[in-house]
Amino acid sequence: MLKFVKINQQSPPKRDVDRRKEDFNEIYKDFINEKAKEQSSRCSQCGVPFCQVHCPLSNNIPDWLKLTAEGRLKEAYELSQSTNNMPEVCGRICPQDRLCEGNCVIEQSGHGTVTIGSVEKYITENAWNNGWITSIKVKKEKNFSVGIIGAGPAGLAAAEQLRNFGYQISVYDRYDRAGGLLIYGIPNFKLEKFVVERRINLLKEGGIKFFHNFEVGKNTSLEKLRDQHDAILIATGVYKAREIKLPGNDLENIFPAMEFLTASNKKGLGDKVELFDNGTLNAEGKDVVVIGGGDTAMDCVRTSIRQNAKSVKCIYRRDKENMPGSTREVFNAEEEGVEFVWLSNPKEFLGKNKVESLVVNKIKLGQPDESGRRKPEIQKDSQFSIKTNMIIKALGFDPEDLPNLFGAEDLKVTKWGTLKTNFDTMETNLSGVFAAGDIIRGASLVVWAIKDGRDAAISIRKYLEKKENESKKVA
Ligand SMILES: Cc1cc2nc3c(=O)[nH]c(=O)nc-3n(C[C@H](O)[C@H](O)[C@H](O)COP(=O)(O)OP(=O)(O)OC[C@H]3O[C@@H](n4cnc5c(N)ncnc54)[C@H](O)[C@@H]3O)c2cc1C
Numbered sequence: 001m002l003k004f005v006k007i008n009q010q011s012p013p014k015r016d017v018d019r020r021k022e023d024f025n026e027i028y029k030d031f032i033n034e035k036a037k038e039q040s041s042r043c044s045q046c047g048v049p050f051c052q053v054h055c056p057l058s059n060n061i062p063d064w065l066k067l068t069a070e071g072r073l074k075e076a077y078e079l080s081q082s083t084n085n086m087p088e089v090c091g092r093i094c095p096q097d098r099l100c101e102g103n104c105v106i107e108q109s110g111h112g113t114v115t116i117g118s119v120e121k122y123i124t125e126n127a128w129n130n131g132w133i134t135s136i137k138v139k140k141e142k143n144f145s146v147g148i149i150g151a152g153p154a155g156l157a158a159a160e161q162l163r164n165f166g167y168q169i170s171v172y173d174r175y176d177r178a179g180g181l182l183i184y185g186i187p188n189f190k191l192e193k194f195v196v197e198r199r200i201n202l203l204k205e206g207g208i209k210f211f212h213n214f215e216v217g218k219n220t221s222l223e224k225l226r227d228q229h230d231a232i233l234i235a236t237g238v239y240k241a242r243e244i245k246l247p248g249n250d251l252e253n254i255f256p257a258m259e260f261l262t263a264s265n266k267k268g269l270g271d272k273v274e275l276f277d278n279g280t281l282n283a284e285g286k287d288v289v290v291i292g293g294g295d296t297a298m299d300c301v302r303t304s305i306r307q308n309a310k311s312v313k314c315i316y317r318r319d320k321e322n323m324p325g326s327t328r329e330v331f332n333a334e335e336e337g338v339e340f341v342w343l344s345n346p347k348e349f350l351g352k353n354k355v356e357s358l359v360v361n362k363i364k365l366g367q368p369d370e371s372g373r374r375k376p377e378i379q380k381d382s383q384f385s386i387k388t389n390m391i392i393k394a395l396g397f398d399p400e401d402l403p404n405l406f407g408a409e410d411l412k413v414t415k416w417g418t419l420k421t422n423f424d425t426m427e428t429n430l431s432g433v434f435a436a437g438d439i440i441r442g443a444s445l446v447v448w449a450i451k452d453g454r455d456a457a458i459s460i461r462k463y464l465e466k467k468e469n470e471s472k473k474v475a
């Protein structure tokens with residue numbers, strides 16, 4: 001270990017820009033064994049490992065780096081998966097630059113971070129290749145059942161943990177596939193679908209039951225589901241697209257991001273998507289403008305590039321330094337030919353029936369607002385227009401009105417519409433109804449969804465054990 005003084009930081013190579021723009025495959029190549037060992041050996045084995053402190057899952061990073069450097073790859077995997085249900089997903093799409101790697105001590109000292117995400121991906125892929133990842137074998141089946149609403153990372157992590165404890169698990173999802181945003185939001189060039197499907201198949205083999213095309217609120221109510229199960233977990237994510245109310249908003253060819261990304265992901269999965277096939281949701285040959293500066297916006301611009309758009313512009317009201325999206329993704333987008341129009345605020349969509357241009361005001365950054373970020377202020381007489389025939393709005397997501405949707409007026413929500421949840425127990429105001437992931441945090445990250453799912457599983461277990469003990473006393 002401690003070889004950072006002699007060995008330079010190295011990430012797995014990226015595929016050549018011109019080649020990677022031609023398909024939707026992941027852009028990073030894998031580490032070969034020797035590189036993974038070598039790069040892991042750069043770690044200085046800190047007494048207080050800031051990488052671990054800044055990981056929402058408290059992954060035991062220094063220890064599995066050491067095991068990797070020593071070639072003890074099975075143990076490295078076992079340690080890594082003991083705190084994370086999907087290390088191969090986090091290795092690929094966590095914003096490590098804001099979490100573990102951004103806080104690595106040798107990064108702070110100017111030597112370049114240990115490439116933690118790439119090693120995490122390597123040891124998990126190696127475990128899959130060696131058949132070390134197997135389905136859950138329940139030792140003692142329990143008579144209690146848990147209904148999980150939502151098959152995204154929060155629901156899946158909770159399902160796996162609870163099944164490991166022996167409970168009967170049913171996962172309900174309104175989509176036709178499990179995976180949530182891992183399948184229908186995040187594009188293949190960041191996370192290929194087989195990675196998620198492989199995990200889901202394993203959960204099915206382990207006895208977890210999945211009910212697809214099953215929408216709570218439509219196919220059943222929360223109340224009925226509570227009657228069917230001993231505990232419920234709500235992990236439905238956030239899907240209400242934030243709007244900008246501008247003149248011309250109702251013109252054709254202006255789309256919410258999820259509509260565009262879901263169509264593209266479904267096509268990649270081999271589905272028939274009429275609105276894509278007839279060209280409506282296909283960026284090919286179009287002058288695309290994406291509004292927004294987060295991860296979703298980056299996924300939209302890079303998807304448009306791969307669909308052979310004529311030009312792709314990203315409009316964002318702050319500057320590059322103040323973008324909410326991962327800097328790594330912004331860099332990748334720039335490399336792939338996306339043009340960023342910083343400090344610009346959309347004013348009006350123009351066109352006859354279909355959108356033909358976007359009028360934009362220039363922005364200057366003023367004093368910091370209550371969030372600490374400098375407030376965008378419109379510059380006088382700065383208006384200009386951008387020719388476009390496809391607009392994608394990626395302005396973030398809010399929770400749907402769950403109490404109304406679920407027919408559960410007594411389910412309490414916060415002022416932001418997220419479920420009111422006790423973060424110590426993950427329980428909502430309804431007894432035996434727990435919640436996890438974006439629906440309690442607002443739009444967040446996969447790693448936080450996994451953490452919530454795991455925390456909720458621990459609380460649900462406690463709740464069910466209490467129930468079991470009480471029923472024994474009565475008997
Ligand atoms: C385009 C995009 C890119 C992203 N990129 C990244 C990234 O690179 N890295 C990262 O860490 N995070 C990223 N995120 C965020 C991340 O995907 C989410 O934080 C995470 O998926 C939240 O997990 P979840 O389980 O709470 O919800 P979701 O993944 O949204 O899953 C919720 C599930 O609940 C189901 N559901 C909803 N309502 C009902 C109902 N009434 N009945 C039945 N089922 C229902 C949905 O169909 C869905 O399958 C991205 C998000 C988007 C939109």
Ligand code: SF4
Nearest residue numbers: 043044046051104105
């Ligand atoms: S902070 Fe960096 S050097 Fe320190 S233990 Fe973590 S990975 Fe190793």
